[in-house]
Amino acid sequence: MDLERRYGMDDTILIAGPTASGKSRLAVALAQAIDGIVINADSMQVYRELRVLTARPSASEEAAVPHRLYGITSVAAPFSVGRWLELVRTEIANARQAGQPAIIVGGTGLYFQALTEGMAEIPDIPEPARQAARAKLSELGPAGLHAALVALDPVMAMRLKPTDSQRLVRAYEVIEGTGVSLASWQQRPATTPILPPPWHGFVLNWPREQLYRRCDERLAAMLDHGALEEISALAAMNLDPGLPAMKALGVPELIRCIHGEIGRAQALAAAQQATRRYAKRQMTWFRNKMCSWIAINLQDSERFLDESIPFIMQNLLTRP
Numbered sequence: 001m002d003l004e005r006r007y008g009m010d011d012t013i014l015i016a017g018p019t020a021s022g023k024s025r026l027a028v029a030l031a032q033a034i035d036g037i038v039i040n041a042d043s044m045q046v047y048r049e050l051r052v053l054t055a056r057p058s059a060s061e062e063a064a065v066p067h068r069l070y071g072i073t074s075v076a077a078p079f080s081v082g083r084w085l086e087l088v089r090t091e092i093a094n095a096r097q098a099g100q101p102a103i104i105v106g107g108t109g110l111y112f113q114a115l116t117e118g119m120a121e122i123p124d125i126p127e128p129a130r131q132a133a134r135a136k137l138s139e140l141g142p143a144g145l146h147a148a149l150v151a152l153d154p155v156m157a158m159r160l161k162p163t164d165s166q167r168l169v170r171a172y173e174v175i176e177g178t179g180v181s182l183a184s185w186q187q188r189p190a191t192t193p194i195l196p197p198p199w200h201g202f203v204l205n206w207p208r209e210q211l212y213r214r215c216d217e218r219l220a221a222m223l224d225h226g227a228l229e230e231i232s233a234l235a236a237m238n239l240d241p242g243l244p245a246m247k248a249l250g251v252p253e254l255i256r257c258i259h260g261e262i263g264r265a266q267a268l269a270a271a272q273q274a275t276r277r278y279a280k281r282q283m284t285w286f287r288n289k290m291c292s293w294i295a296i297n298l299q300d301s302e303r304f305l306d307e308s309i310p311f312i313m314q315n316l317l318t319r320p
Contacts, residue, residue: 011101011198011199011200011316012092012095012101012102012103012104012195012199012200013030013036013101013102013103013104013199013200013202013312013316014041014104014105014112014115014116014199014200014201014202014293015027015030015103015104015105015106015202015203015204016041016105016106016107016109016112016201016202016203016204016286016290016293017107017203017204017205017282017286018107018204018206018211018278018279018282018283018286019055019107019215019249019275019278019279019282020055020211020214020215020218020275020279021107021204021206021211021214021298022204022214022298022301022304023105023106023107023204024038024055024056024057024061024105025061025304025305026105026204026304026305026308026309027103027105028057028061028064028065029305029308029309030103030309030312031064031065031066031103032064032065033309033313034101034313034316035100035101036065036095036100036101036102036103037065037066037067037068037091037094037095037098037100037101037102037103038057038065038066038067038068038103038105039067039068039069039088039091039092039095039102039103039104039105040067040068040069040070040104040105040106041084041088041104041105041106041107041108041111041112041115042054042105042106042107042108042111043079043081043084043106043108043110043111043244044244044245044248044249045070045071045106046069046070046071046072046073046079046084047071047073047074047075047079047245047248048071048072048073048074048075049074049075049230049233049234049245050075050230050234050245050248050251051071051230052222052225052226052227052230053222053227053230053231053248053249053250053251053254054248054249055218055222056070056071057070066100068091068094069084069087069088069091072087075234075237075239075243075245075246076237076239076243078243078244079244081110081111081114081119082119084111084114085114085115085119085194088104088111088115088194089194092104092194092195107282109282109285109286109289109290112201112290113289114193114194115193115194115195116193116195116196116199116201117190117193118190118191118192118193118194119190119191120185120186120187120188120189120190120191121185121188121190121191122174122178122182122185123177123178125173125174125177125178126177129173129176129177130173130177132172132173132176133145133169133170133172133173133176134169134240134242136148136169136172137165137168137169137242138240142162142163142164142165142168142242143162143163145165145168145169145172146160146161146162146168147162148172149168149171149172149175152172152175152176153171153172153175153181153182153183155181155183156171156175156181156182156183157171159183165241165242166242166243166244166247169242170182200294200312200315200316201290201292201293201294202293202294202295202296202312202315203286203290203293203294203295203296204296204298204308205283205295205296205297205298206298206299207299208280208283210298210299210301211279211283212276212279214301215272215275215276215279216272216275216276219250219268219271219272219275220268220272222250223264223268227250227254228254228257228258228264231250231251231254231255231257231258232258234246234251234255235255235258235259249271249274249275249278250271250274250275252274253267253268253270253271253274254267254271294315296308296311296312
């Protein structure tokens with residue numbers, strides 16, 4: 001099949017799916033089939049210290065095909081969708097220059113939305129305002145910061161949970177740094193998308209019970225393959241618990257296990273439950289926000305790749 005002749009190399013393939021859906025394996029297999037480059041669109045797989053717990057591609061998978069934007073930053077550094085857009089723009093351009101299709105894969109719906117639809121442009125926040133927000137969180141805790149936000153920006157405060165420290169800090173620093181509510185910034189016209197059409201979007205769908213089982217089995221396997229050691233090293237860094245990486249799936253529960261607050265079995269069960277809930281939220285996002293994407297409806301884990309690759313290839317060749 002002369003795919004390079006029949007499929008425009010300026011096109012880009014997007015593969016989204018909930019956690020444990022097999023999207024990384026699919027991206028590698030597809031890249032091998034069409035000589036593509038795999039680019040990360042998962043907000044947690046950017047952290048170099050969390051290979052096991054974020055299910056980053058294995059060393060053998062990374063060796064099989066080019067991978068980009070995996071393990072590129074420290075857990076100690078905040079990482080934003082805006083920063084990802086800057087980096088992914090360069091990687092898409094590099095892939096096109098090399099004459100290879102870019103296969104962007106991940107489970108972070110906001111990344112895909114910003115990539116294909118643009119995002120509200122918010123000015124850079126002055127460092128004093130950023131520091132003030134973090135200091136408030138440290139001094140008052142999430143609930144206290146939420147109360148402070150009620151006084152400054154009641155609209156955003158109503159939208160946020162008192163426990164969501166990451167988003168509370170963001171809302172607080174924006175109102176402090178710009179004098180304008182984050183809600184107002186978000187209502188302004190979006191920037192021009194980095195990836196206008198043509199592109200091909202696919203979403204992996206598993207029956208809910210099968211997906212939940214895959215989530216549970218993968219987390220159990222992670223514990224057998226170094227997740228606790230990974231989290232032990234993370235805990236030793238004494239990082240701000242409000243950092244995004246500290247909220248990665250399984251991190252809060254396994255840190256409690258490392259600290260002796262709960263046992264391994266209890267930590268695993270709690271992490272599995274949190275993962276299933278997150279997978280459910282992802283599926284809802286994809287259903288509501290990506291209804292125009294092509295669904296790959298899956299049933300059989302054993303035949304997963306055998307069914308998905310031909311389906312994608314056929315769609316690449318037949319869609320205008």
